[in-house]
Amino acid sequence: MTTTAYGLDPLALHPSVSDPLLSSMTFLNEVAGRYPDALSLAAGTPYEGFYDVEDVHRALRVFCDHLRTGQGRTEEQVRRTLLQYGRTKGIIHELIARQLAVDEGVHIDPEAVVVTTGCQEALFLTLRVLRRDARDVLLAVTPAYVGVTGAARLLDLPVHPVAEGPDGVDLDDLRRRIRRARAAGLRPRALYVVPDHANPSGIRMPEPVRRDLLDLAEREDVLLLEDNPYGLFPRRGHRLPTLKALDTRRRVVHLGSLAKTVFPGVRIGYAVADQPVGSGPYLADLLAKAKSMVTVNTSPIAQAVAGGRLLEHGCSLVRANERESEVYRQGLDRILDGLARRFPASSGVSWNSPEGGFFAVVTVPFDVTDEALERSARDHGVLWTPLHHFYDATAVDTGTAAGPLRCLRLSCSGLGPQDIDEALDRFAGFVRSRDAL
């Protein structure tokens, strides 16, 4: 018998896997991989200067001690909790509920929490449960994190873009989009939104807009999917209440990530879904039902590490991230000040001034293509992210056709202060070389 190869026809597979959108992250990582000496203003990964593998061991021990002394579990029960299969909704739901109370003033029943393999799974499960059939659509404030459009694509769920505007969501556009979808016989189920320092724009939604958005969601009968990876990192001043903190009518499914506040390697996220469904269980219980067929449960070892980190700081991630917050604050300041020093008003280069988070958006006087990124990496040794990756090219009407192509995202999270300066010098060199074209 000779070895022959069974070749699969890509056209016979789910269309999402041939979709350029799902290749965005691969492409960006691949460019970064080809130019290892380039400085990265692209990576949205958290600062790793304070990371230590011993933290993992310590956190595990703290969590096990908590099971023993805090919860009176026997050694056998501790072993079983960490090493066997576990509760589908997770084992650190109470700690997460406490963190939300301590840091966000959000008081929810721990039973409404589903602990997931990263926030992405929380988002994926929510979209899965909300999409019944081909009439359902998702609304997303755009430009949007590629993970939301990609998850929707895997589920054959169309995404209708909603303009972001200067306030994080253009409520008139949202209302228009909802009504237009309904008029077309479609069911707009939810709006995906990142109210605090959005990715990629960095924009923060003012508190009155948050309240208006909640009212609109109630009137128009849609859910709000609030994603909140950057809320703990304001550049100055106070944090604003999350949508969930203002949500008196259970319109908000709150999607949480511990990637930036514990570390990405735990791959722990969660959904808070306290909406009652039918005769009683929370929407969280249906997310768990779906989860039982996607990943069964989230690694209790990974949960224990995250739980230990929470316990070490009295369940406050604000306290746990004091040093990190300062790093991001200074980093974003340094980028914004550095841009101002390098690009005079006459340069045709402009940028926004986000009130926190990892990102700022720069507008340049030329089209920002993937080829431009390639040249920047190769000839100038600096990486950043073309903004077109945050738009869904297949969306019928993005309402922003020309805009994004001259924009790019800079991130402050990956580099220390000296490297930021050097990276901005290189970036300025790249932009000027483009001007000269």
Add this chain to the structure above:
Amino acid sequence: MTTTAYGLDPLALHPSVSDPLLSSMTFLNEVAGRYPDALSLAAGTPYEGFYDVEDVHRALRVFCDHLRTGQGRTEEQVRRTLLQYGRTKGIIHELIARQLAVDEGVHIDPEAVVVTTGCQEALFLTLRVLRRDARDVLLAVTPAYVGVTGAARLLDLPVHPVAEGPDGVDLDDLRRRIRRARAAGLRPRALYVVPDHANPSGIRMPEPVRRDLLDLAEREDVLLLEDNPYGLFPRRGHRLPTLKALDTRRRVVHLGSLAKTVFPGVRIGYAVADQPVGSGPYLADLLAKAKSMVTVNTSPIAQAVAGGRLLEHGCSLVRANERESEVYRQGLDRILDGLARRFPASSGVSWNSPEGGFFAVVTVPFDVTDEALERSARDHGVLWTPLHHFYDATAVDTGTAAGPLRCLRLSCSGLGPQDIDEALDRFAGFVRSRDAL
């Protein structure tokens, strides 16, 4: 503003979450939870007598040392590998490929491995990529693990049952089902099969049948999804080659689980998908693309623990599980011998004699309903699993209508020898009380 509750209409959500099938595991766990003193011949969880939380710490250190000395990584790189985001296809793909070579004689390119959040995610991603539209169907040897039917349900992918027969798959029935589906305009994409000590039947597929199945897959142009959680646990004699070991034509996607061979708490599984697709990448690369939108990547901390366990045993899970194998071997023997001692031929009770794994199937002279299980737990203090949970009640034609309702599954994995004897006494008491009805 008063607090009102936004209630979701279950009928507006994806039908899978109201499907009784997805409640099977919840129901079974719930019964177990209500009768904590009942002895469980139901749980398919691995034996935990050898588990120790310190093993987690040791495995982590072993893996980190491997990165340092085996791969020459700096301390910074070790930290980054464990704590940051990572490669979508995983970081222990080479160790898994080595394990498959050492234990199974399967030699594959590590790039064809995708490490997943449990085997369930590997299965889910494979079904996602294979289902293009409403014409695609999955075939599954039935009775089948509820996880496969449930994952298919989440993806709106119909499952056509194929008779198991005495050899693990009835090839005539398989051929008939494929042709019937094609005649109806459908596309049978793959057959889900557990050739070694299937769940629930315990049946092992003889080697000649494996070869015939591979030939049939080639002739009929379908993939084989080989799930292999129990292959390392034969009751006596040698293990048989996996389908993947015999697969010269890349017809087999091999789904692996470390839940039973490392421990469930790592939640590490994998897919080996070396099928070329279109211009070059493996099917594994498309699974990774889908994975990037479901869980982004598998916790590198959990992978490190699994990787450390592999390294501790020279990448042999056979060696790592010598003690566990012996426990399962003795447990299954004890169940089969114990049934023979308790049920004479005249009792109307019969059972099969699997050559390995965790499970045996018992046929009793009454209908095995969920109510019967409830009575067994309440009045007799013993749990087991009604076989109807392994049949898809919505399948058009299971070909096995009357059979399964008088069958139940016993598992040897959860109890020590004395508890097995006591559990069988209680089980015999329950069956006799039913006889007397």
